[in-house]
Amino acid sequence: MTCEDFQLRLTALSLGELEEPERQDAREHVAACDDCASRMLRDRQLTALLRASAVPAPDEVRAGVLTAVRAEAGRPTTSSSRRPASRRHWVALAAALLAAAAVVAAALLVVPAPDPGSPLSAAWSSYHDRGEDGLGSPTPAQAERLFAVLGPDSRTPDLAQFGLRKAGWEGRDLAGHLAAVAEYRDPKADPKHARVTLMRWRGELPRDTPGPDEGGDLAAYTWGRHTSYWWEVDGVVWCLVGTIDLDRLRQVADHLRGESAGIRPG
Amino acid sequence: MDLEGFEAATVPHMNALYDAALRLAGDAATAQDLTQETYLRALRSFDTFQPGSNARAWLLRIQYNLFCTQYRRRRRMPLVWLDEGDPDPSLDLPSPEPGPEEQTVRKLDRLAVRRAIARLPEDFRVTVTLVDINGLTCSEAATAMGVPRGTILSRLHRARRRLEAMLLPELGRVQADDL
Numbered sequence: 001m002t003c004e005d006f007q008l009r010l011t012a013l014s015l016g017e018l019e020e021p022e023r024q025d026a027r028e029h030v031a032a033c034d035d036c037a038s039r040m041l042r043d044r045q046l047t048a049l050l051r052a053s054a055v056p057a058p059d060e061v062r063a064g065v066l067t068a069v070r071a072e073a074g075r076p077t078t079s080s081s082r083r084p085a086s087r088r089h090w091v092a093l094a095a096a097l098l099a100a101a102a103v104v105a106a107a108l109l110v111v112p113a114p115d116p117g118s119p120l121s122a123a124w125s126s127y128h129d130r131g132e133d134g135l136g137s138p139t140p141a142q143a144e145r146l147f148a149v150l151g152p153d154s155r156t157p158d159l160a161q162f163g164l165r166k167a168g169w170e171g172r173d174l175a176g177h178l179a180a181v182a183e184y185r186d187p188k189a190d191p192k193h194a195r196v197t198l199m200r201w202r203g204e205l206p207r208d209t210p211g212p213d214e215g216g217d218l219a220a221y222t223w224g225r226h227t228s229y230w231w232e233v234d235g236v237v238w239c240l241v242g243t244i245d246l247d248r249l250r251q252v253a254d255h256l257r258g259e260s261a262g263i264r265p266g
Numbered sequence: 267m268d269l270e271g272f273e274a275a276t277v278p279h280m281n282a283l284y285d286a287a288l289r290l291a292g293d294a295a296t297a298q299d300l301t302q303e304t305y306l307r308a309l310r311s312f313d314t315f316q317p318g319s320n321a322r323a324w325l326l327r328i329q330y331n332l333f334c335t336q337y338r339r340r341r342r343m344p345l346v347w348l349d350e351g352d353p354d355p356s357l358d359l360p361s362p363e364p365g366p367e368e369q370t371v372r373k374l375d376r377l378a379v380r381r382a383i384a385r386l387p388e389d390f391r392v393t394v395t396l397v398d399i400n401g402l403t404c405s406e407a408a409t410a411m412g413v414p415r416g417t418i419l420s421r422l423h424r425a426r427r428r429l430e431a432m433l434l435p436e437l438g439r440v441q442a443d444d445l
Contacts, residue, residue, distance in 0.1 A: 012404075015422075056281040066273075066277070069269070073269040
């Protein structure tokens with residue numbers, strides 16, 4: 001066996017998957033060749049490193065899986081097309097949002113059945129009543145995590161061309177969906193009609209969300225003073241909510257949608 | 267439904283399923299979803315599982331198919347779990363217990379290894395995860411990924427050479443008792 005032959009068989013040898021008589025040939029070769037003996041040692045070191053890098057399932061994952069499995073086992077099997085994980089996610093998301101009673105809660109939960117007189121609308125107002133410093137800046141660790149999850153989409157786009165000034169951004173954990181939330185103000189407008197919030201998270205558009213129509217035009221969703229636009233590009237959901245005039249908000253949505261699609265290949 | 271039998275056959279492999287999900291999906295939340303949905307799918311098709319066969323390979327095959335059909339599009343490279351709190355070191359360190367300095371070095375090594383694996387192309391990364399880390403045979407990995415066994419061996423060979431190049435400093439620190 002030559003050194004080249006040995007190297008081609010090294011992986012199978014290390015894994016114990018080299019059959020006789022090649023295994024015996026490899027052993028004889030390595031006994032007589034210092035270079036290949038070094039290679040085999042390095043391969044074993046690599047195997048040890050790889051095995052030591054395994055990540056065990058956290059307790060909450062174990063508990064979640066067992067709970068889901070037991071619930072599924074106790075349920076009559078009528079539909080094979082269910083997707084419990086996704087459903088669980090949205091139910092959990094809705095629950096978390098309700099509890100938080102924050103801007104994202106208002107924006108998400110009014111879709112698809114808004115009720116301007118509902119507590120959610122009040123929550124939205126309450127969020128905005130926190131004042132100009134509703135959002136701050138994320139810590140470096142949060143920013144790094146946001147970037148890790150959302151890539152370039154985590155950045156706060158510059159909307160100065162639309163007369164909007166950045167007023168803060170942060171990450172919010174929405175039942176496992178880490179969302180980047182950015183706020184803008186129009187300093188020249190009446191405060192009631194000066195706010196824009198942009199949210200992005202990795203996931204799917206909630207069902208019945210008014211996304212783009214067949215022609216690609218975005219549909220607006222309006223309640224009270226608030227109008228929202230929703231779209232999804234390459235697994236990232238974008239939700240733009242604002243109280244500025246509709247024409248300008250639509251221009252912002254078109255601009256952001258173009259940028260969000262343009263930053264990805266294909 | 268034989269829930270007891272299902273749990274006995276599958277729960278011991280949850281660490282492997284979660285680890286593979288993390289390397290496939292790239293973030294802890296998606297990995298949790300992927301792990302859970304894999305178990306639910308496995309439960310629904312448990313009557314097709316052959317008692318006595320390799321449950322880990324069966325589960326990883328279900329998970330890989332699920333990832334390819336429903337999760338791959340959502341994934342991008344960041345792998346946020348790399349920077350999350352390290353799990354209990356006692357779970358994957360060999361005994362006897364090394365000293366604090368050695369533990370720190372090994373923790374750094376594990377992070378370096380995870381980062382290096384994350385930089386591999388997906389086919390290589392999945393193959394290394396299934397075989398080198400989660401202990402499937404090449405034949406089992408071939409079935410899971412729907413490719414010939416020779417392709418698995420070839421991917422492993424090429425992936426290992428890349429990992430070697432990326433991990434030279436860490437390789438020098440591997441102790442004799444790790445081998």
